[in-house]
Amino acid sequence: GAVVSQHPSWVICKSGTSVKIECRSLDFQATTMFWYRQFPKQSLMLMATSNEGSKATYEQGVEKDKFLINHASLTLSTLTVTSAHPEDSSFYICRPPGLASTDTQYFGPGTRLTVL
Amino acid sequence: QKEVEQNSGPLSVPEGAIASLNCTYSDRGSQSFFWYRQYSGKSPELIMFIYSNGDKEDGRFTAQLNKASQYVSLLIRDSQPSDSATYLCAVNRGSNYKLTFGKGTLLTVNP
Numbered sequence: 216g217a218v219v220s221q222h223p224s225w226v227i228c229k230s231g232t233s234v235k236i237e238c239r240s241l242d243f244q245a246t247t248m249f250w251y252r253q254f255p256k257q258s259l260m261l262m263a264t265s266n267e268g269s270k271a272t273y274e275q276g277v278e279k280d281k282f283l284i285n286h287a288s289l290t291l292s293t294l295t296v297t298s299a300h301p302e303d304s305s306f307y308i309c310r311p312p313g314l315a316s317t318d319t320q321y322f323g324p325g326t327r328l329t330v331l
Numbered sequence: 332q333k334e335v336e337q338n339s340g341p342l343s344v345p346e347g348a349i350a351s352l353n354c355t356y357s358d359r360g361s362q363s364f365f366w367y368r369q370y371s372g373k374s375p376e377l378i379m380f381i382y383s384n385g386d387k388e389d390g391r392f393t394a395q396l397n398k399a400s401q402y403v404s405l406l407i408r409d410s411q412p413s414d415s416a417t418y419l420c421a422v423n424r425g426s427n428y429k430l431t432f433g434k435g436t437l438l439t440v441n442p
Binding site: 264 | 367374375
């Protein structure tokens with residue numbers, strides 16, 4: 216299956232700072248990447264879809280100016296949480312789309328963000 | 332109506348028993364159905380996927396799909412304590428569509 220890495224695996228920051236999370240595809244080229252957020256004891260919620268060479272597509276209710284998503288290359292997608300606040304503390308996970316004929320619906324290992 | 336519904340549990344079974352996890356979905360256009368296992372603090376890991384009506388077996392796991400009833404289930408035979416986790420059901424309309432997740436069912440397997 217597709218291998219995806221995320222960095223950092225966890226981060227603690229002060230309120231008001233910005234945090235960048237990287238998602239790298241290690242053994243394939245990804246023109247698209249899905250970004251999810253999961254609050255404790257909640258399910259995964261799709262935040263946005265990054266697209267290489269074009270703007271990200273955001274889900275309804277997700278603030279575009281707060282969650283900056285960039286698909287810099289075919290192997291790198293980033294999520295930047297700007298001016299983070301405690302309510303942004305969550306588990307952020309990226310996932311590449313599955314290939315057309317396979318079952319590969321694998322997630323990255325996730326990034327735990329804690330905003331103090 | 333929620334798009335993907337699961338009993339939140341917790342579901343508790345003794346070691347060696349069969350654990351049965353259920354999921355219903357509302358989108359009749361759904362084509363692909365996935366079961367993920369998520370340990371606390373970890374990312375979900377794919378256990379099974381199913382596309383066609385009927386049963387699909389993989390080791391101790393069996394996924395069952397009934398598109399007419401919009402129902403998908405996961406059976407875990409010979410449950411082990413290491414199976415204790417939250418099980419997430421997810422559906423989509425195809426590989427290029429977003430996955431929609433249920434809230435998950437917490438399974439506890441007691442030694």
